[in-house]
Every structure is written in structure tokens, then in C-alpha cells.
Amino acid sequence: EVQLLESGGGLAQPGESLRLSCAASGFTFSSYAMSWVRQAPGKGLEWVSVISGSGGNTYYADSVKGRFTISRDNSKNTLYLQMNSLRAEDTAVYYCAKDLSNSSAGGSDYWGQGTLVTVSS
Amino acid sequence: SYELTQPPSVSVSPGQTASITCSGDKLGNKYAYWYQQKPGQSPVLVIYQDTNRPSGIPERFSGSNSGNTATLTISGTQAMDEADYYCQAWDSSTVVFGGGTKLTVL
Numbered sequence: 001e002v003q004l005l006e007s008g009g010g011l012a013q014p015g016e017s018l019r020l021s022c023a024a025s026g027f028t029f030s031s032y033a034m035s036w037v038r039q040a041p042g043k044g045l046e047w048v049s050v051i052s053g054s055g056g057n058t059y060y061a062d063s064v065k066g067r068f069t070i071s072r073d074n075s076k077n078t079l080y081l082q083m084n085s086l087r088a089e090d091t092a093v094y095y096c097a098k099d100l101s102n103s104s105a106g107g108s109d110y111w112g113q114g115t116l117v118t119v120s121s
Numbered sequence: 122s123y124e125l126t127q128p129p130s131v132s133v134s135p136g137q138t139a140s141i142t143c144s145g146d147k148l149g150n151k152y153a154y155w156y157q158q159k160p161g162q163s164p165v166l167v168i169y170q171d172t173n174r175p176s177g178i179p180e181r182f183s184g185s186n187s188g189n190t191a192t193l194t195i196s197g198t199q200a201m202d203e204a205d206y207y208c209q210a211w212d213s214s215t216v217v218f219g220g221g222t223k224l225t226v227l
Contacts, residue, residue: 035216037164045156045164045207047216059214062122095163105211107154109175111163 002026002110004096009115012086016119022079022096022112030054030074033099035108036081038092038117048094049081053102064090086119093117123212125219132225139195141222143208146189153191154209155184157202158221164207168193200226 008020022034036048049060049070058070069082079096093116097108125145133139143153155168166175168184171191181196191210195202203226208219 037218044205044221045158045209045218047209047218050216059216061215100169106152107156107166107169107209108164109166109169111165113163 002098004098004110004112006094006096006112006115009094009117011118011120013121014087014119016086017082017084018086018117020081020083020094020096020115020117022081024077024079024096024098027098029072029077031102033102033106034072034079035097035099036070036079037095037097037108037111038090039095039114040089040092043092046092050099051079083117086117088119091117091119123210123215123217125208125210125217127206127208127219127222129220130223130225132227133195133198135200135226136197139198139202139224139226141193141195141206141208141224143191143193143219144189145191145210145212145217148189148191148210149187151186151210151212153184153186155182155191155193156207156209157204158207159204167206195224198224198226202226 005023035050051070067085071080093114095114096112098110100106152170156164158164171186
């Protein structure tokens with residue numbers, strides 16, 4: 001059974017940093033691209049970033065480019081999102097998602113339960 | 122930047138067919154994906170690569186994609202299908218989501 005468990009969310013002040021983690025199990029982690037998608041309170045889904053199975057290819061939404069870094073440790077079956085220079089508009093539930101293939105151009109067939117990030121002074 | 126446009130809301134009577142559209146420039150040249158999200162829950166993939174249903178998704182869910190429009194069709198809509206639906210596509214090294222459509226079954 002595929003399981004994705006996010007952690008690391010919480011309250012941060014503007015300008016601060018947070019690191020999200022997503023522990024994966026139930027599939028061959030290194031064989032699939034992984035994504036982060038967020039959802040602000042009462043709003044729609046917003047794609048944040050994707051990383052290929054090997055970690056060699058990464059892509060970012062313009063809204064987070066230069067501030068967020070996606071990475072993965074295939075030996076630990078864990079996905080990360082380092083979030084720096086946080087802004088109020090980064091407040092959202094952050095979902096970790098397993099993509100359908102090793103490349104970073106497909107949909108996501110499994111999603112975690114999400115972790116809430118609140119940026120406020 | 123690429124944009125996907127969905128109607129904010131669609132209403133359907135139980136047992137009838139619901140169609141939710143997703144429009145984008147030359148969307149038919151890309152793969153479209155559809156997600157269902159119920160309140161307080163994580164999204165669920167219901168259609169991938171335009172027309173394919175993941176295992177466990179009922180046959181009443183189907184998809185098409187041509188020209189500038191992808192369509193999610195729910196045949197014989199049930200009360201349990203009431204949810205928000207999002208389309209998604211990949212363009213120029215970014216993933217794009219539509220704004221979402223609230224499906225009301227009444």
C-alpha cells in the first residue's frame with residue numbers, strides 16, 4: 001500500500017524558513033517523480049515543484065522559484081521541500097504526491113494527507 | 122504563462138450526466154489529468170492521460186481531450202460525486218492546474 005506522510009509544517013514568521021519532509025513507502029521510491037502541491041485556505045490547488053526519480057531534474061512554479069528547493073534522498077525514501085524567505089502568501093496546506101512515472105511531466109496518483117504551513121507575524 | 126480555465130460551478134441531478142470542461146491553448150496537444158477533492162480530504166486522481174481511469178475509479182468517470190478543451194464526464198452522477206474537480210496539464214516545464222469546478226448534485 002502506497003503511503004505518503006508529510007511533516008514539518010507549522011507557524012513561521014515572514015522571512016523565516018521551514019523544511020517539509022515526506023516519508024514514502026509501499027513503492028519503489030527512486031522510480032517515480034515526486035511533486036509538492038499546495039492549497040491556500042479556501043482556494044484551489046497550486047503546483048509548487050516536481051523532482052525526477054533520480055533527483056537530476058527539478059522544476060518550480062514562478063511563485064517559489066529562488067526561494068524553495070525540492071530534493072530527495074532515495075536511500076531514505078524521503079522527499080523534502082526547503083522553504084526560505086517565507087511570505088504570508090505561502091500559507092497553505094502542502095501536499096506531497098507521487099507521480100505516475102519517472103519523468104516529471106505526468107499526473108500524480110497518490111497524495112499525502114498534507115501539512116499546514118502558516119506564515120504570520 | 123499557460124492557463125487552464127474551468128467553470129466555477131456545475132449542477133446536475135442525481136442519475137444525470139455531468140460534464141466539466143477545462144480550456145487551454147492547444148490543450149488537445151497535451152495530456153490532461155483530472156482530480157476529485159472532497160471537503161477536508163486530499164485530491165484523488167480520477168482521469169489520467171486524457172481518457173484513462175486509475176484502478177478503483179468507477180466506470181461512470183470518463184475523459185476526452187481535443188482542440189482547446191478537455192472534458193470530464195460523469196455518467197449516472199451520484200450524490201457521492203459532489204466535490205471539487207481540478208484539471209491539470211504540463212506545459213513548458215511547469216505543471217498547471219485549472220481553478221477548479223464545484224460539482225453540486227441536487
